[in-house]
Amino acid sequence: MAKSAKVAPGLVLHTPEGRPYRFDPGTLCLELLPTGGCARYAAYEALRTPADLVRWAGECRLPGGLTPTVSAEELHRAHALRAALWDLASARAHGRPLDPAAVGTVNAAAAEPPLVPRVDTVSGAFAWAPDATGTALLSTVARDAVELFTGPYVDRVRECASDRCALLFVDTSRPGRRRWCAMERCGNLHKVRAHRARRATTG
Numbered sequence: 001m002a003k004s005a006k007v008a009p010g011l012v013l014h015t016p017e018g019r020p021y022r023f024d025p026g027t028l029c030l031e032l033l034p035t036g037g038c039a040r041y042a043a044y045e046a047l048r049t050p051a052d053l054v055r056w057a058g059e060c061r062l063p064g065g066l067t068p069t070v071s072a073e074e075l076h077r078a079h080a081l082r083a084a085l086w087d088l089a090s091a092r093a094h095g096r097p098l099d100p101a102a103v104g105t106v107n108a109a110a111a112e113p114p115l116v117p118r119v120d121t122v123s124g125a126f127a128w129a130p131d132a133t134g135t136a137l138l139s140t141v142a143r144d145a146v147e148l149f150t151g152p153y154v155d156r157v158r159e160c161a162s163d164r165c166a167l168l169f170v171d172t173s174r175p176g177r178r179r180w181c182a183m184e185r186c187g188n189l190h191k192v193r194a195h196r197a198r199r200a201t202t203g
Contacts, residue, residue, distance in 0.1 A: 009061045021185045026153075026170035029145035030089060031060045032082050033168055047082075050075045050134070057137055066115070066128050066137075074134030081109050081138055085145055089168040092149065092157040106149075109142035162186035 010024030011031055025031055035056060036045035047053050050070035057066045070078075084105035091098050115136045116129035148154065148170060156171040160181040167181035180186040 011059060015185060021182050023167060023169075023182050023185075025168065026172045027144060027148050028061055029085055029141050029148055030157075030168055030170060032056075032078075032141055033086055033089065035082065037082060037086055041086075047075060047078060053078050053134060053137070062115075062140070063117075063126050063128075065126075066132060068115075068132040068134050068137050070134035070137075074138065077109070078134065078138055080105055081142060086168075088145070088149060089157050090159065092154060093159045093168055098149070106142050106145050109138045110146050112136065112139040114139040114143055160186050 010022045011034060012020050013023045013034055014020050023034065025033070034044070035047045035052075036042065047056065050072060053070045053075055054067060057068055058064065084102035087099050087102040088106065090096075091102075112135050115132055118127055118129050119125075120127040148157070153170050153172060156176060158169060158171055158178070159165075160167045160169070161179040162181070165181055165186050169178070169181060171178040
């Protein structure tokens, strides 16, 4: 899985009330899922234009400075890859077999040349090779997915335990007991509800 150059990996999401919170799905490929999707997730669509995918590339856990050139066709393929990742991650979280069509979509994206990292010749810092494309970005995401779904954390892909949240993540913690998308959102809401329930039964 891709390593983050950020101090706090993950994405800043917002509750329905507009409050921001940090959600760390644990790996690059699952960071694509909160950008929206089809059916009940269509209302949360964040990748409406190629520029939106460029912006996501700069916000995800990939090291900074990435500004790929993205075409309308590559945006369409990003939607298809995201749908496949939703399907595969949900299947793993709930113990269902993987859909061959979704696997094929991921494998096809992974077969393309990925993003190329390099050492900047002037500063000596990390940099991306020039002329990065949306196809290379999607290949890097798909390769991360291949590593996730065939690696040691495949049995730790989970859906948030809240019955009001469908966010998917991989639990990379040592004890392996993560239940919530984020403690500051669903975890705290659960604590509040449990506290109120205890007070109601003892009052």
